[in-house]
Amino acid sequence: MFVEVLWLWAGLAAYAIATYYAFRSVAQYRDAATGMTSEIVSHSGEKRVLFFMMAGVVLLTICMIVRWLRIDHGPFVDLFELLISQLWSLGLIYAVSYWRFPLLRPTAVIVLPMLWIPGLWVLTLEVSSIPNPPTYFNDWKWAHVGFGKFFLAFCLIGTGLAGVIFARMHPYFARSFQFMPTDKVLDNYAWRFMLLALVFESLMLIAGAVWAQDAWGRYWAWDALETSAFLNWLLLGAAIHARFTYNISVRTGAILIVLVFVFAFITYFGIPFYSGAAHKGVI
Amino acid sequence: MVKNNVFYSLGSPRLAMVGMAALAIGAVLSYGNPDTVSIWVLILPLLFLAVNLLMAILTNPRIYKRHGLLLFHVGLLSIVILSAIGRLTHFEADVEMVRDTVFDSTEVLRAKAGIWHDGTLAEVQFQQGHYTVDYSPGLVRGKTKSYITVFDPSGVATQKIVGDDTPLVLEGYRFYTSFNKGFAPILTWQPADGGEPLTGAIPMPSYPLFEYKQDNQWAPPDSEQIDFWLRLDTGLTEDEAWTLDGRHAQGILVVKSGDQRVELRPGESTKLPGGVLVYEQLTTWLGYKIFYDPTLFWLFIASVLTVVGMTAHFWRKITLDIQDQVHYKQKKMRIQSAVPGSRERA
Numbered sequence A: 001m002f003v004e005v006l007w008l009w010a011g012l013a014a015y016a017i018a019t020y021y022a023f024r025s026v027a028q029y030r031d032a033a034t035g036m037t038s039e040i041v042s043h044s045g046e047k048r049v050l051f052f053m054m055a056g057v058v059l060l061t062i063c064m065i066v067r068w069l070r071i072d073h074g075p076f077v078d079l080f081e082l083l084i085s086q087l088w089s090l091g092l093i094y095a096v097s098y099w100r101f102p103l104l105r106p107t108a109v110i111v112l113p114m115l116w117i118p119g120l121w122v123l124t125l126e127v128s129s130i131p132n133p134p135t136y137f138n139d140w141k142w143a144h145v146g147f148g149k150f151f152l153a154f155c156l157i158g159t160g161l162a163g164v165i166f167a168r169m170h171p172y173f174a175r176s177f178q179f180m181p182t183d184k185v186l187d188n189y190a191w192r193f194m195l196l197a198l199v200f201e202s203l204m205l206i207a208g209a210v211w212a213q214d215a216w217g218r219y220w221a222w223d224a225l226e227t228s229a230f231l232n233w234l235l236l237g238a239a240i241h242a243r244f245t246y247n248i249s250v251r252t253g254a255i256l257i258v259l260v261f262v263f264a265f266i267t268y269f270g271i272p273f274y275s276g277a278a279h280k281g282v283i
Numbered sequence B: 001m002v003k004n005n006v007f008y009s010l011g012s013p014r015l016a017m018v019g020m021a022a023l024a025i026g027a028v029l030s031y032g033n034p035d036t037v038s039i040w041v042l043i044l045p046l047l048f049l050a051v052n053l054l055m056a057i058l059t060n061p062r063i064y065k066r067h068g069l070l071l072f073h074v075g076l077l078s079i080v081i082l083s084a085i086g087r088l089t090h091f092e093a094d095v096e097m098v099r100d101t102v103f104d105s106t107e108v109l110r111a112k113a114g115i116w117h118d119g120t121l122a123e124v125q126f127q128q129g130h131y132t133v134d135y136s137p138g139l140v141r142g143k144t145k146s147y148i149t150v151f152d153p154s155g156v157a158t159q160k161i162v163g164d165d166t167p168l169v170l171e172g173y174r175f176y177t178s179f180n181k182g183f184a185p186i187l188t189w190q191p192a193d194g195g196e197p198l199t200g201a202i203p204m205p206s207y208p209l210f211e212y213k214q215d216n217q218w219a220p221p222d223s224e225q226i227d228f229w230l231r232l233d234t235g236l237t238e239d240e241a242w243t244l245d246g247r248h249a250q251g252i253l254v255v256k257s258g259d260q261r262v263e264l265r266p267g268e269s270t271k272l273p274g275g276v277l278v279y280e281q282l283t284t285w286l287g288y289k290i291f292y293d294p295t296l297f298w299l300f301i302a303s304v305l306t307v308v309g310m311t312a313h314f315w316r317k318i319t320l321d322i323q324d325q326v327h328y329k330q331k332k333m334r335i336q337s338a339v340p341g342s343r344e345r346a
């Protein structure tokens, strides 16, 4: 077994503990809201969530460095390393936002379980490695991948807030999120993150096109990944038009946000591994 | 501007949504660039969106009064227009360069040019040198390095190494090395009737892709067809890392003409019915993809400005409203102190 797998497990374990504390902390709010507890709601739960998320990020960083040194290239090529890299960046960007915007904190009970989709998936994969394709030494790769990470993370945060809006439709869950501002305010926040997501997705597409021009001699060729990413960009643009130009309801808005996120998730983890040729070197 | 005139209606964001939906359908249909799908599935929605966007920019104060949003939408429009101009002026082709030969624009293959293309491919001058390609175990292709000599108009030569994502750029034409490359024996044909001798290369199929069928034919003028088969020794190893380097390769040329079959090493010759065939030496050829689009730079600038405009517009929206945060904290504190039995009450 490769050493990086141990670090991966450690990182996921830290995320698991963070998830546990996130639920505890929200349960505490619910109890407080319904008068079931006599304790003062403290911030210590949230601090633990943050601590374990950051611990997970540090452990995954080590995991990636160990692997990098072993196989001599960064986490850009096969599904195993791409999933770890996303777990790392989504965790990091979410943790920083969690720390800076206290309003987001209760969304951890939605966001962290979503991280378990790549989290469990990566555990099912065989650990192997593919050599770096010849065009992956290009510096635009960093810009492209980096912008993409922010795009997905901001979609994830938007989805966390949309998730709270959905959860509050049920009285039982509504109590857990009583401390949060009204749906209208959450909706405002969520769409701000979606606006940021659009900026970063646009940057990602530009950097990707420049890279494609260098790598394959064309900036756009409607390959599977390009087509999917472009549709995603259009969907987000259309959703933003719908949200800011027409008075769509908060719930419709939340549905749109989730759709954009699901589409992005499929673009990232479905398309490149479904279609053999997309974005891979040719022999 | 009057709100209900026809220009205003043409610029309605509702139509923009229709246009985006049509473009999305066009994009799905264009997936993989199939030959059966007309380019119009993209052009029509883009034209529609361009008109819609132009009208919105001109008539809708919600765009033209907000500078960031204006820059963003003008940027979008420029991207659409520039990419259309790009398609009309572009040029694409392939070329196979034999080592030590100079580029000749009349020898390009599969050329496709937009109707407004007026580049100066004929003025491109460079000479192909040798090349190397690294392979990882399992014959997974790594880096290609192609050694080029470029001549400036005064004839001064400069050496360059290009390959993969580093194209050779001359006269605005970008030459990308392709995975298509191989060997070529150089032959001289001396006709029996004493005519002018002919020297040229017979390119063999791509290597190592078609390692198992390195063959080709050629018919000398007024003579029977000759079949060639090249038996190569390149040091190729499937299970270990290997570098393809034509300078270290050897090849025995099997020549078949009628019932005659001979094996030649470089420097050897054979007498055939119509003349003498000399196998001068083994050399290599390398395929390039040529791409030309004068809008590339401007497309990049327009895209960056588009994002700058978008970011400027979002800047205020995104600075999180302090009011919301305060409201959130106060409410939380109120609930905390309202909990029965909490310390404040006791």
Ligand code: HEM
Pocket: A198, A233, A234, A236, A237, A238, A240, A241, A244, A245, B011, B012, B013, B016, B019, B049, B050, B052, B053, B056, B060, B062, B063, B069, B073, B076, B313, B317
């Ligand atoms: C092609 C035709 C288009 C037209 C006619 C159009 C029109 C408009 C108009 C009128 C607004 C102002 C809306 C308002 O503030 O109420 C707007 C805003 C906006 N548009 Fe477009 N647009 C087009 C294309 C696009 C595309 C392709 C995208 C991105 C994918 C896009 C993204 C945006 C964004 C992000 C806003 C800002 C929303 C806000 O912050 O209020 N637009 N557009």
